Amino acid sequence: MKKYNFTVCKFMVAILFFLLPISLFAQDNSFIKGKVSETSQSNSDSLSALPFANVVWKGTTIGTTTDENGNFQLKRISQTDDLVISYTGYQSDTISIEGQSFINITLKSSSLADVVVEGNTDDILVSQTETITTNDLKKAACCTLSESFETNASVDATTADAVTGSRQIKMLGLDGVYSQLLVEGMPMMRGLNVRSGLGFISGTWVSSIDINKGAGSVVNGYESITGQINTQLASPTKKKEENENLFNLYLNPNGRMEANLNLIHHINSKWQSATLLHASGSVMENDRNNDGFLDLPKYRQFNVLNRWKYEGKKFETQFGIRVLDENRYGGQVDYQSTNYGKSNFKFVEQNAYGVEMNTSRTEVWGKLGLFLSKNLNFGNQLTANYHKLNQVWGRKFFDGEEKYFFYNGILDWNISKKHLLRSGVSYVYNYTSRVYIDYSIGDNAEAYIIPLRKEKIPAIFTEYTFNQDGDVTIVAGVRSDFHNLYGTQISPRLNLKWNAAENTVFRASAGRGFRVANPIVENARFFASSRSLFLPQNLNPEIAWNMGASFVQGFEIAERKGKITLDFYRTDFENQVVLNVENPSEIRFSNLDEESYANSFQAQAEYELLKGFDIIFAYKYYDVKTTINNELVAVPYTAKHRFFTNLEYKTKNKKWAFDWTGQFIGSQRLPASFDENNDNQIIESSQSPAYFLMNAQITRNFKISNKPLEVYIGGENLTNYSQPNPIINADNPFGERFDTSNIYAPIMGAMGYAGLRFYF
16 A cells, blocks of 8 residues: 555545534525424334424435424425435434425334445435436436436446447446445445346336445445446335336337336235336347448347335345346347357357357345344345356356355444444455366467465444534545455545535545456457457555535525536546457556546536426546556546436426436547558557547427326437447457457447336
8 A cells, every 4th residue: 555545545534533523503594384393113103393493305415404393484396296304313304295285294113224325315415416307317218228318417338349339437537337226225236236237227226326436324335436327116105006017118219128017016004015117128230331240249138027015013124036138139130049058058160250248146035123222223135146247258158156145234323313323344255266277279279277266354444523503514425345365454434514504515525445357358349359358366445535516506596496407526546457449459457657537627517497307417537547558548448528418308297207418528548550551550548539428318298097197208419429430340250350349449349229107
């Protein structure tokens, strides 16, 4: 560890244990009035006012706090009728205020339902977080979680390669692997599943997505570097709701079809269950540029999830199981899938070049919250999964197997209305086996039998939350992970929030995270090429510090609300597994020698221009560099400048919804590549052209026997921009100058789609 980072670490740990509270006063608005009270699990008949509780419009940062008698007043907004009420140490609740002028709200005196069983709301309010709601997801088709960020400015979704059509995300200018991907507060998209996991969750399964920039909570684990993306799945409520089941269909002219069915079951007053079913596939051959390669892969996926929920006076619990099977293949039009890795695998030497990714996954999870007393609760989270991944790139083969177990035990002590102490222990067991074989070099196949990795990581953590009347909130934590392979890793993290005025919020965060990379899986796009692999055995964990701040200023013009958000974050790596593809014949990995960092700046403005007409404008600047071949260079395939616009209009009767999204992606540095026109030439590192993308969707809402039906049609990439000749030397895929990875833009032109959502 570098000396200055060790000093910073000591300094932050000192801060965590010697923070002093700060006092300010809150102000509120008018129009909807209410009162927030508290109740305990041990005595549900005992109610008392809850002062300084947070009352926020769902999906926004517009809100207020209750006064010393638990009362509040808050001006209505057009975007939503749902209020989120939360307070440190209590179970959050979401209430619809439609048609009401005064509401009474009762919160249970239990943070466990939030932290363990339902997800943590208090941390979301402190750190800079955006929430993608169900209504936001309906702005686009959102077939999978990986496609759910198209109408969000904070997360960049890009096409990864020209053969599989896979998508990847970036946040704060860095690859999505540096963001901790959580499902209901648990790390389920990691390891061998970190790259493809976003495509294995159907968009109709998602109830909300919380995007947390910067250092997150220490409670959720050690892998958060640039932030946390937490996905909440559809879950039954205790009270039976009308039309809570959902049937969804999607199709597009390129042959992709999807079907989803969400079924909610109410067993009795304490037991509820949900069954989520998904089936999708694509069987058509698309080769618009006539290069002999499929523009989109063929695939089929089956995905089933079943979950149960119990709510009692002394404890609450949830548990579930999910099973997934997917076969995906692309490449030349004549290629036939071998089902590599499946029980019906038959290897036949083919003249056609193909790429396959076959995945089988089974996961189980459980959550248990115990209410020990009014102010003391103990929560348990656990998940286990078995993941098998088999990939083919021409004559290169990869076999991966992972067995993962995670346990998190959290003790919450609600010291007072201002102070919460959260401590706990966690344990991770991770068994990973990987084999890579390259037959493309001839009869003497080169095999990388990557050392078996058995990680055993017990850990302890503590986190202190101070809440001064809702105006100043401090969340300070530290965790120590005792890694059997890489030693003790200490991760301090700090989040601050200051409501400086009625519509002014400052936030700041700092923290350390680490992760163990899986280089082949995380960079699979580069293996569909003639490149040779250079993978040393002594790669160290990736370790980085992230620090940042944000400013939110609300405003009102012509009695319509808006806000401006500015944020800046910097990530500094102590160590990084550096990908070097500057030589078009190689894929080379190494530990970081010198400097590697990412600076991210974002400015965003939101405003309701007309009744029902909302606009969002955003600009992002990235300065991302790393040391490659002893030179500090810009990380390839990262645009320095990006502009984002989203326009949404809903008619007054809410029967029609119109959505439009435009994105300008600036120039990106491209590494050296082969020259298709000259076998003896290599094109030096260059810059890609900038381009503009446009998506749009129209939704019509109907009622059939009082059951909602939503029909939507839309288009993606309506500017019809696609990268010319995305595959280098497509005529000779088994030759020495073949490459499909040099992708900076979409490989498909304009595409339409249609679908429906029926609630019953």
